[in-house]
Amino acid sequence: xxxxxxxxxxxxxxxxxxxxxxxxxxxxxxxxxxxxxxxxxxxxxxxxxxxxxxxxxxxxxxxxxxxxxxxxxxxxxxxxxxxxxxxxxxxxxxxxxxxxxxxxxxxxxxxxxxxxxxxxxxxxxxxxxxxxxxxxxxxxxxxxxxxxxxxxxxxxxxxxxxxxxxxxxxxxxxxxxxxxxxxxxxxxxxxxxxxxxxxxxxxxxxxxxxxxxxxxxxxxxxxxxxxxxxxxxxxxxxxxxxxxxxxxxxxxxxxxxxxxxxxxxxxxxxxxxxxxxxxxxxxxxxxxxxxxxxxxxxxxxxxxxxxxxxxxxxxxxxxxxxxxxxxxxxxxx
Numbered sequence: 001x002x003x004x005x006x007x008x009x010x011x012x013x014x015x016x017x018x019x020x021x022x023x024x025x026x027x028x029x030x031x032x033x034x035x036x037x038x039x040x041x042x043x044x045x046x047x048x049x050x051x052x053x054x055x056x057x058x059x060x061x062x063x064x065x066x067x068x069x070x071x072x073x074x075x076x077x078x079x080x081x082x083x084x085x086x087x088x089x090x091x092x093x094x095x096x097x098x099x100x101x102x103x104x105x106x107x108x109x110x111x112x113x114x115x116x117x118x119x120x121x122x123x124x125x126x127x128x129x130x131x132x133x134x135x136x137x138x139x140x141x142x143x144x145x146x147x148x149x150x151x152x153x154x155x156x157x158x159x160x161x162x163x164x165x166x167x168x169x170x171x172x173x174x175x176x177x178x179x180x181x182x183x184x185x186x187x188x189x190x191x192x193x194x195x196x197x198x199x200x201x202x203x204x205x206x207x208x209x210x211x212x213x214x215x216x217x218x219x220x221x222x223x224x225x226x227x228x229x230x231x232x233x234x235x236x237x238x239x240x241x242x243x244x245x246x247x248x249x250x251x252x253x254x255x256x257x258x259x260x261x262x263x264x265x266x267x268x269x270x271x272x273x274x275x276x277x278x279x280x281x282x283x284x285x286x287x288x289x290x291x292x293x294x295x296x297x298x299x300x301x302x303x304x305x306x307x308x309x310x311x312x313x314x315x316x317x318x319x320x321x322x323x324x325x326x327x328x329x330x331x332x333x
Contacts, residue, residue, distance in 0.1 A: 023286050084150055090262035
């Protein structure tokens with residue numbers, strides 16, 4: 001990414017309100033769709049009755065969880081692309097999603113481990129460990145990060161972690177059913193408990209990423225220039241990896257390893273707003289939330305009355321874009 005790219009941010013005054021509007025429209029679509037066509041959004045404001053129960057206990061928590069998932073995964077992808085200067089970096093491509101899923105699966109298979117650390121902490125630990133291994137394979141801790149090895153290492157780490165997750169399917173049936181819930185990216189059964197468990201992490205991650213925005217801009221200029229301007233790239237790399245792991249781990253703990261959101265959303269925002277992370281952070285949060293809430297609405301509509309897991313809907317959007325980036329991307333512009 002060049003210094004000219006940092007200056008290309010004049011569209012912020014136009015596109016940020018449009019992204020906020022898109023977020024509102026997608027929230028309405030998510031709240032308005034569901035198994036019962038006789039229940040509308042007005043149920044949110046009723047004191048009792050079937051409509052109020054459906055909206056307040058089922059649809060609203062799903063919409064809020066989808067919003068938080070979009071914020072978490074979008075920001076995690078933005079951070080990873082910035083600190084690695086790799087257009088293909090995302091929680092799924094670098095094995096972080098799968099590492100978080102493995103941490104959670106271990107907590108389900110070994111209840112004693114889950115009693116010491118809750119599932120969210122295990123997911124974060126798994127995400128962070130997978131990220132460390134991927135960075136280590138790419139030479140990131142030796143000061144010479146190789147982009148190709150980073151992607152290949154992430155794919156290998158992710159494949160190994162996901163193979164272990166799938167191994168749990170052969171264990172006791174109840175454990176297999178619990179693990180299976182996270183492997184498809186399903187938010188059908190989420191309730192307000194899940195909203196409370198992820199909302200604080202989403203807000204904290206948004207604040208932490210905003211505080212890192214200037215350092216991410218400097219990282220984009222190259223490690224030598226960042227050092228010359230007083231920003232230690234090692235600190236930015238470590239802080240960014242921790243924030244990305246926390247955002248990804250909490251998302252996986254609630255909904256499972258949802259792929260491609262962290263890849264697609266930062267690129268769309270970069271095309272609209274340029275490369276200044278001070279604008280990209282709020283834009284990515286809004287766009288990620290809009291994408292996930294739209295996917296939630298589509299998951300209830302595509303194969304009604306049977307729901308399609310939201311992770312499948314996002315994959316249908318993200319997989320073609322990943323192929324495009326693989327074939328034509330030339331780094332972060």
